[in-house]
Amino acid sequence: MSSRPEILFPLFAELETLDGVGPKTAQTFQQMGVERPRDLLFTLPYSGIDRRRRDTIQGAEVPAVVTVEVTVGAHHPPKTRGRPYRVHVQDAKADFQLVFFHARADYLQKLLPPGQRRLVSGKLEIFDGIAQMVHPDHVVRVEEAESIPDFEPVYPLTAGITQKAIMKAAAGALKRVPDIAEWIDPGVKKREGWPDWSEAVRAAHSPTNAADLSPEAADRMRIAYDEFFAHQLTLALARAATRRKPGIPSVGTGALQKRVLGALPYKPTSAQDRAIAEITEDMGSDHRMNRLLQGDVGAGKTLVAFMSLLVAVEAGGQGVMMAPTEILARQHLDSLKPLAEDAGVVLELLTGRDKGAERRAKLAALQRGDIQILVGTHAVFQDDVTFHDLRLAIIDEQHRFGVRQRLQLGAKGQAVDVLVMTATPIPRSLALAQYGDMDVSVLDEKPAGRQPIKTALVSTGRMEEVVDHLRKAIADGRQCYWVCPLVEESEAVDLTAAEARFKHLRAALGEGTVGLVHGQMPPAEKDAAMARFVAGETSVLVATTVIEVGVDVPNASIMVIERAEYFGLAQLHQLRGRVGRGTAASTCLLMFQSPLSQGAERRLTTLRDSEDGFRIAEEDLAMRGAGDVIGTAQSGLPRFRVADLERQAGLMAMAQKDARNLLGSDPKLSTERGQAARVLLWLMEQDKAIRLLSVG
Incomplete structure (x- = not known):
């Protein structure tokens, strides 16, 4: 099956085949990553507006969106240019104004004929003691009340696309949703209480309250799981392909x-x-x-x-x-x-x-x-x-x-x-x-004899104390890393450059005791400076983060990280791990410039309170998000539209198990459920998996 199944054709047609989408709108949609009707299905509303009807604006906590039936009163066209056009209206208990800028009088007379009743919905505000609604979102005849949903979904937008346009396009895409055979393990689906795919997609686009927008809502969980499952099927197929290649058994004698x-x-x-x-x-x-x-x-x-x-x-x-x-x-x-x-x-x-x-x-x-x-x-x-x-x-x-x-x-x-x-x-x-x-x-265990590392937070104002502390440590024969965030003084950013810090420390601690390593040095110079430090010829190594990975100098027991608030958690943890490799008790000083932002403070205190890299990594993920933790550009991390790697880790583990089980019992995906899983792979554009299947 190396071509897309026919049942999915309507979802992979051009966007312009949807009502109300012309070539220009289609181009604008592309900036949102929406290229076909299928992409609209996975672009879910992220919030909603409560438009349930009220009898009166009285008692509304303004500013708020209200939907209320009114009797249209007098129109007040502006006397001078640039002033707004006002229309007085009255609900069951109170009156207020509808306000329009740059409006045409004849259009408004038709929209809001004096003496008639209309349903209006929009944001109500108080301005100079007068309640007013500027440019209502909806103005309809009372008999058309159905056209205003009780809870209106709000979609993510890009410049040039309105809510109305995306709602109309999404509605068009939803009309094309086919009923597809089930690919989720029936036991899992039943246990989780998930709906069928088509039902889940329709429901996710028509939330009835705020709870429906949560990632925990059953429809969204199901769609997120489908994304994870397709991704894990691809990985499981790659794993199976690797395992199918015969290996040479290497049996050791011990x-x-x-x-x-x-x-x-x-x-x-x-x-x-x-x-x-x-x-x-x-x-x-x-x-x-x-x-x-x-x-x-x-x-x-x-x-x-x-x-x-x-x-x-x-x-x-x-x-x-x-x-x-x-x-x-x-x-x-x-x-x-x-x-x-x-x-x-x-x-x-x-x-x-x-x-x-x-x-x-x-x-x-x-x-x-x-x-x-x-x-x-x-x-x-x-x-x-x-x-x-x-x-x-x-x-x-x-x-x-x-x-x-x-x-x-x-x-x-x-x-x-x-x-x-x-x-x-x-x-x-x-x-x-x-x-x-x-x-x-x-x-996940530290070898015996590894010394714990004491971590402390110090403000940059106490720089001279830190240098004194170093002087004593060097006299005791200990070595220290001093990490700086940037190589050259840049006016824009108040960061102490490695060069300047090197000169300062050399003046304070003596020539010959301080070495320098940074990313812009020729490799041979860098190696020579490292070698001198490893041999103990220099006591302090001033460095940019080139020392982050793997450098091992057992005698180095002090790590000073300057402007620590600029580093990510994982990076700080890696840097700290460069000390504590010998027998001496080690310290890591995180120097920061106050005031600290909330995020920076959370990062530095997390590091101070824990040496467990896995706990730190989970915290890092919670704070920064998946793309940043491993750097999306080179991470090869999949881009999920609905699923959320940070919050739905459990779903991902479930999907991996399900995918491996399915392939274990049906390696060619030829059973009924296997065929359905193939449709899922096409739906989720997992081309790599499809190639592996056709090759396999």
């Missing part, structure tokens, strides 16, 4: 792992043990692994990653671990090297810097299988890099690598297992939306 665990000074946490077991089982099966390893800052992902690489080596193959930047790749090398020595395996680094003979030698060793584990940047993608027998690819910091690169990497080996690591705790609903095609392992 010998190398045993040597590493024996040499460790601590015992892995139970979360680490669980993740290692899940990965080992996936690698041993005959389908490809596609797993996400999600761990909070400092939860010990490196050990889990290394154990997984050892499974590949024990099975006679090779593993590769990739990082988004050279700094991080070198750091992985430094943290994995001692483990590799314990295990007695050959570990090498490949980055864009390897040139000439040295590079050729590494590539030859890789091809012979002499290098068992390779650490690198995306340089490992280049065509001349070939492995002897690549079994496992680990990708660090997922959002820098797209799905396309994941696939490219898969092509390097025959059916490579893929493990993606992210240090950003992702709220469950987002993890399901973004990585729903993957299986997920979560590290």
Whole structure:
């Protein structure tokens, strides 16, 4: 079924086929993302106006919208230009004025003939002690009262589209709603008390009170669920397609792992043990692994990653671990090297810097299988890099690598297992939306011996106290990060630039003790400054957020974040995680400029009160919304029209389960419910899923 089902044709016709929509209106609708009648169905009213009839305006809490039957009195045309036209009217108990600007007298005489009764509805206000309604929304004959709804839906608009126009267009689209076979699991539908799709759509467009507009209303829940379900079906199909590709079972002997665990000074946490077991089982099966390893800052992902690489080596193959930047790749090398020595395996680094003979030698060793584990940047993608027998690819910091690169990497080996690591705790609903095609392992415990980090809020007025505190700490041999929000002084924004702060601290603490790293430096200079700090030659590193991800200096135990109110929660949590990696007690100082906005205060206090990255991520999501939390531009997050990722996380989890169950029992979607699900995929424009189905 690779073409759209006929039952949906009317919903995918041109907008101009709807009554009252001409070419110009159609173009304006496009700015709202409305291109076809189908899009109107999913553009739901966001509020409503109560237009129930009252006997009189008396007792109305003005300003308010009132609907009342009146007797039309005298007309008062303006004496001078630019003044309004007034019409006196009287209801059962009170009189008031209808006010019109730029109005034509003959039109108003026809609309409101003196002595006759009319039903008027509009916003009533008091002006100079006189009750008046400026430009009523509705003026109709008493016998046409039906044309004013008791509760009028209000739609989101764009410039050039009126409420009247969108209501008319939506009504036209609703006339085309077909009765479609049900795709939701009957048990789920019954348990939730949801209506049929066509009924839900019609009801969502004709709310009868404010409760009908809530995301919890049954009609809206049902439509939101359909969006999530279509999205999760697409991910489940992608997952099934990955799993259908035969993998090479990599069964470890456990010998190398045993040597590493024996040499460790601590015992892995139970979360680490669980993740290692899940990965080992996936690698041993005959389908490809596609797993996400999600761990909070400092939860010990490196050990889990290394154990997984050892499974590949024990099975006679090779593993590769990739990082988004050279700094991080070198750091992985430094943290994995001692483990590799314990295990007695050959570990090498490949980055864009390897040139000439040295590079050729590494590539030859890789091809012979002499290098068992390779650490690198995306340089490992280049065509001349070939492995002897690549079994496992680990990708660090997922959002820098797209799905396309994941696939490219898969092509390097025959059916490579893929493990993606992210240090950003992702709220469950987002993890399901973004990585729903993957299986997920979560590290939610801190390894033994990790020191808690004390977090404090300090206003920028106390800058000199902070510098004094640093002076003492440096004398005790401790190291500190000082993070600044911007690189160059910009007049418009009162932000202390990294350059200026660097000079200030150097003057206060002495030459040679302070280093500087920012995004506009040449990479070699940046690496050199980092290396001096890692080696302990400098005690303070002034930096922009280039240090956010993965930098590991166990001796650094103080983190100062200047103008912390400018950073997002997740970013602050990542930055704080750069300290507390050694044995010393660590502190994080959040410096802010008062007064703080309500949102900024909530962010900083959340961070002060919690070290749990997952709790912080949920809070972040609640405050900022899904698109911002992972940056919509590069997130690959689906755009839902009705569903709300923040508030309806439970629905997303339900949809994932339902989608996986359906495909489990009907992988080709050929049963009656499967066929209905295909119609849903077309309705929700899940082209990728449809392609996967036609290929599969």
